[in-house]
Amino acid sequence: MAHSAFKNSAVKDSALEKRPAGKATAAGPAGGGPRGRTARRRRLVDSVTIAAFLSPAMLLFALLVLVPILYALYTSLFKWGGFGAPENFVGLENFRTLFKDEVFLGDLWRGFVLIALSVGIQLPFALSMAVLLNQKLRGRAFYRLLFFAPYVLSEVITGVLFTMIFAPDSGLADHALDLVGLGDLGITWFADSSTVLVTLFLVMTWKYFGFHMILYMAGLQSIPRDVLEAAAIDGASAWQRFRHVTLPLLGPTIRISVFLSIIGAIQLFDLVWVITAGGPVHASETMAITMFQFGFKRYQVGYASAISVVMFLICFVFALVYQRYVLRRDLEGAVTSMRGRR
Amino acid sequence: MGTEPLSRRSFLAAAGLAGISVPVLGACGGDSDDSGGSGKKVTIEWWNIATTEPGRTLWPQAAKAYEAAHPNVQIKMTSLENDAYKSKMTAQTASGKLPDIFHTWGGGVLEQQVEAGLVKDITGGVAPWIGNLSPISVQPYQLGGKTYAVPYDIGMVGFWYNKALFAKAGIKAPPATWAELLDAVRKLKSAGVTPIALAGKEKWPGHYYWSYLAIRIGGVAALKQAAETKDFSGAPFVQAGQRLKELVDLAPFQNGFQGASYPTTDGQAAQMSNGKTAMELMGQWAPNVQKEMGKGLGDDLGFFPFPTVAGGSGAATEVFGGGGGNALSKDAPAEALDFLKFFASVENDRKRVASKAFLPIAKGAESAITDPNLKTVSQTLNNATGFQLFLDQAFPPAVGQEVNDQVAALVASKATPEQVAQAITKTAKSQ
Structure with missing residues (x-):
């Protein structure tokens, strides 16, 4: 899936960030005379080198990302079955239908619910686990591994596994409820439209909290001991140290983790597809599932393209706004350092 | 400290991946070389969905048997799983070129292919022997009074x-x-x-x-x-x-x-x-x-x-209910139709029926059914007065x-x- 590759790159980023970012050891202002000429030549050589190294990546990026996005944009204006050239131009009709479609509006609502649950429950849970495992604790490495393990598992295996665990009557979950005397509740988990989303969220939490936990732990490692010690000497309680020292210093990590979590929730597909295929009666359907249904089951590819365009726009606008207003402070170092060096 | 935020490029990539999934439908090409005429060497392209047993054994068996009896004919088989076959065929239909023999479920999809002028009308060719087949089994492939495919299986719910x-x-x-x-x-x-x-x-x-x-x-x-x-x-x-x-x-x-x-x-x-x-x-x-x-x-x-x-x-x-059949592309060689006749023969049908995975389409193959329930199903089909495809x-x-x-x-x-x-x-x- 898209977001897992994305997450990996984020892990790499956070590993690399130890490198002092803002080293403004500028090459100095370009003076006149021969020094200025060599500087200019060096800049030219630099640009050529950069272009040469970037072009394969840019070419692939254009071919595999830009072109398909533009093509989806184009086909979303057609009533098109997916084969042959699109001919039946309908303008924005697909989008008009889309925003009147109860299933799609439901997708938006369910996406919102999943984001709210993720940010409100899953991430705080991951943070508390990270703080806990950051203490001196017997078997700490083992727990870290244990909690991170689900993230390594593929979405499909996770899906199949939890279909069995939450199987009505015969599954592990119902047996567990039986043992504590709650067997009569008769919860059917994925099979009931009123419980399916919450059950799905449980699985998502199981699967992804370990990843966020590792992110937070990396962030915690880089908080200098002495700041915490100073706070302790000043008489700050454990909670105060967490609230006023750890949490603010962890800010950048939290902001990135929220970003990844939200993008992941918007694009959620494989886990849901394997477990419920969006059912019962659309109760767990996401935008990506609706897109797949129309694109590959109904062969209404123009309409499916319209869904993918809306999905893209939501991600795009969210990412821009988030970068502009939330990540700005974290970005500053990276951006200004480049300018300083040039 | 501070986590380095995602570069603009990687977030564009992530956001963009949301959009690319749909239009990248595999539009794969395929080619079939159809050399006509009889007597000289003929290669027949046959696309089917026999990827599971017993079809995986029976289909090549039938092809080999036919090749043995007709040394000038070579049958080239391509077996695809149902969904893969459906999307590949949709692409082939759009490109206007179908393999000589291809699997069909009849109905709307076959009708589209016929309307596109890609399917051979075999009404005349099968006339001498189509009477040997159960009428219900042929029905999904009869459109507007013309026959476009020969069945190998038929069933009902x-x-x-x-x-x-x-x-x-x-x-x-x-x-x-x-x-x-x-x-x-x-x-x-x-x-x-x-x-x-x-x-x-x-x-x-x-x-x-x-x-x-x-x-x-x-x-x-x-x-x-x-x-x-x-x-x-x-x-x-x-x-x-x-x-x-x-x-x-x-x-x-x-x-x-x-x-x-x-x-x-x-x-x-x-x-x-x-x-x-x-x-x-x-x-x-x-x-x-x-x-x-x-x-x-x-x-x-x-x-x-x-x-x-x-x-x-x-x-x-x-x-x-529904079944399965084989249709011919509009310029399939004459040998292809002859092979369909061979494939629908009582001998071959009995082999299929004996595997318990198929119901008889050829008259006389019913006796190969051993399971009493399947016998009931087969009889119900034979006595049917109307048929609706899935x-x-x-x-x-x-x-x-x-x-x-x-x-x-x-x-x-x-x-x-x-x-x-x-x-x-x-x-x-x-x-």
Whole structure:
């Protein structure tokens, strides 16, 4: 899936960030005379080198990302079955239908619910686990591994596994409820439209909290001991140290983790597809599932393209706004350092 | 400290991936070299879906046997799994070039290919021997009075039931009318038996109920008319929903059926196979899948046709089902048709039937059936007075999916019979 590759790159980023970012050891202002000429030549050589190294990546990026996005944009204006050239131009009709479609509006609502649950429950849970495992604790490495393990598992295996665990009557979950005397509740988990989303969220939490936990732990490692010690000497309680020292210093990590979590929730597909295929009666359907249904089951590819365009726009606008207003402070170092060096 | 934020490039990549998934439909090319004429060397391209046993063995066997008898003919087989085959064929149809022999389920898709002028009209070629085949089996491939494919399998949907559980509930004979079926469900429930297994997650098993009820109420003619006028809002379809609602209101399905699959170890087939539920509405493949997914019922497994509905104009002998056949591309060599004749011969059909995975299409192959239930199915098919192809094959995919979705909503009590009929009509009209 898209977001897992994305997450990996984020892990790499956070590993690399130890490198002092803002080293403004500028090459100095370009003076006149021969020094200025060599500087200019060096800049030219630099640009050529950069272009040469970037072009394969840019070419692939254009071919595999830009072109398909533009093509989806184009086909979303057609009533098109997916084969042959699109001919039946309908303008924005697909989008008009889309925003009147109860299933799609439901997708938006369910996406919102999943984001709210993720940010409100899953991430705080991951943070508390990270703080806990950051203490001196017997078997700490083992727990870290244990909690991170689900993230390594593929979405499909996770899906199949939890279909069995939450199987009505015969599954592990119902047996567990039986043992504590709650067997009569008769919860059917994925099979009931009123419980399916919450059950799905449980699985998502199981699967992804370990990843966020590792992110937070990396962030915690880089908080200098002495700041915490100073706070302790000043008489700050454990909670105060967490609230006023750890949490603010962890800010950048939290902001990135929220970003990844939200993008992941918007694009959620494989886990849901394997477990419920969006059912019962659309109760767990996401935008990506609706897109797949129309694109590959109904062969209404123009309409499916319209869904993918809306999905893209939501991600795009969210990412821009988030970068502009939330990540700005974290970005500053990276951006200004480049300018300083040039 | 501070985590380095994502570069603009990588976030664009991430955001962009959301958008790329749809249009990258594999439009793969294919080529078939069709050299015509007889006597000299001929290569026949044959695309089929025989990727599982026993077809995986029987198909190449038949090709080899034919090649041995006709040394100048070489048959080149390409076997693809159902869904892969469907999308590849859609691409081939768009490109205007089909393999010499290709698998078809008949109905709407075949009609599209015929309309595009890509399929050979074999009416004249098969005339001398088509009479050897059961008329129902040929029907999905006859369009506008012309024949476009030769069948190798035919089947139908009906109720498979557990005789022991029926006896336990005191049900003397399999229900013949809808009222009797509802009564049987009540009896089974009061005997503590789950009456019906249903794979609600997959939706298509649920649509059998609605479709069959519509056939019983309005006859095959009602569906034929709806396919032409694209109007499913008529009385037979609304009433089908109402009758189905009567059944749903009795809560006849297993606990958590809305999350259940068909061929999994706790799905619909397994529920039947392990004796947990009393019946399922399923095609002729049901006994095979039951055996695969559980203990199997053995002699306790019985079959009865879909019950009639009081006041309905559809006869009990009208059947709902589908099969498989082979069609020819418009410039397929003459040898290709000869091979289809060979493939549909009694000898080859008996081999298929003996594998228990196929029902006979050739007259005289019936005696190869050993299973008493399959014998009943085959006889019902042979005596059928009307035939309706599976709706997702007879109609465009969007309409088939809408039927599945809407019936699923009805079964979950989230839609009324009227809403179901209207929604399907709306989708059909938009096609």
